[in-house]
Amino acid sequence: MSTQIPKTIKAIQVDKAGGPEVNVLREIPTPSPGENEVLIKVQWTGVNYIDNYFRTGLYPVTYPYTVGSDAVGTLISAPKDYPIKEGSKVFTTAGKAFAEYLVAPTDRVAVLPDDIDPKDGVSLGVQGLTALYLLKESYQVKKGDWVLIRAAAGGVGLIFIQIAKYLGVNVIGTVSSESKAELVKKNGADHVLLSTDSSESNIKKILDITGGEGVHAVYDGVGKDTWDENFEIIRRKGTIVTFGNASGPPPAFSPLKLSAKALKVTRPTLHAVVKTQEEWDEYTSELIDISKKGNINYAVHKVYDFTAEDVAQAQRDISGRGTTGKLLIKID
Ligand SMILES: NC(=O)c1ccc[n+]([C@@H]2O[C@H](COP(=O)([O-])OP(=O)(O)OC[C@H]3O[C@@H](n4cnc5c(N)ncnc54)[C@H](OP(=O)(O)O)[C@@H]3O)[C@@H](O)[C@H]2O)c1
CATH class of the missing domain: 3.40.50.720 (NAD(P)-binding Rossmann-like Domain)
Structure with a gap:
């Protein structure tokens, strides 16, 4: 692929446990994939309730912690012989998803079929x-x-x-x-x-x-x-x-x-349930199949901007019990 990979990217991170205000948008070095990893350029990411557990410290994290659990984007680079072609639209539950680029393990990535809207693809994740x-x-x-x-x-x-x-x-x-x-x-x-x-x-x-x-x-x-x-x-x-x-x-x-x-x-x-490559492949392909055959509607509550203020607001909204369906964040 000929995409120019930048040296730094924007990401939402937290440095300490706290309320939604601890989310900060900052410039960080572009993550670099290791041996069994791929690089994805993120297009859409979504808010999950678990983001609150990480942010408040209910579930422990290492700081600085990059927020986000799942994303849809473009596969930029992958190990030789990787079955998914560079340039493919993919979804992942790799985490560190509130960022312009993320690194995912090779076994946490699936192709998003052309006939599924990338926005819906985020809901196929977590x-x-x-x-x-x-x-x-x-x-x-x-x-x-x-x-x-x-x-x-x-x-x-x-x-x-x-x-x-x-x-x-x-x-x-x-x-x-x-x-x-x-x-x-x-x-x-x-x-x-x-x-x-x-x-x-x-x-x-x-x-x-x-x-x-x-x-x-x-x-x-x-x-x-x-x-x-x-x-x-x-x-x-x-x-x-x-x-x-x-x-x-x-x-x-x-x-x-x-x-x-x-x-x-x-x-x-x-x-813990969808852990091995086989489990990932089986679950993602069955979910895609059911999505199409069952005509599953992936309702979107709201699209938020990729800013610290909007991420904080989205986290307040999902905790405030006023939301339904998916809360999306548009990265690119
Ligand atoms: N174990 C896993 O693998 C896994 C994976 C994904 C999600 N989850 C869990 O699944 C649940 C739903 O996740 P989600 O991301 O889809 O969130 P969500 O359901 O969109 O939002 C959470 C909902 O919880 C309800 N709720 C009940 N008591 C609440 C309270 N005291 N404060 C805030 N909300 C309250 C609210 O609905 P009402 O106002 O209608 O009650 C609220 O809309 C969360 O507990 C999440 O951690 C678990």
């Missing part, structure tokens, strides 16, 4: 792959199962509902407002409950909907606030999937809590 692995592995859904997804109007939530419906699953979503409930219904959920209603009334509704049994699986990215309710709405032999901490991490608990209903609890992360 949020899309998470929705898919939750449904395929954390609890492997079967046609006709009942599942409950919390924060159903969010980035992961809207994609999760659509894939779950594509797989023939019955979906109950929870959200915090009427407008989000409407959107979740439009995206295919069979029932939507307001998390602002009392827990007692929501438990009763879920049991009524599921013939008194409860759901086969609950997928909970909210964490602390909804932890106890999960044990009331899950059926015998069901699975509680705790995959996030939007309200804070769930409390420690005794395995004895699982015995009355013979429950399973799992706490997955994307990078």
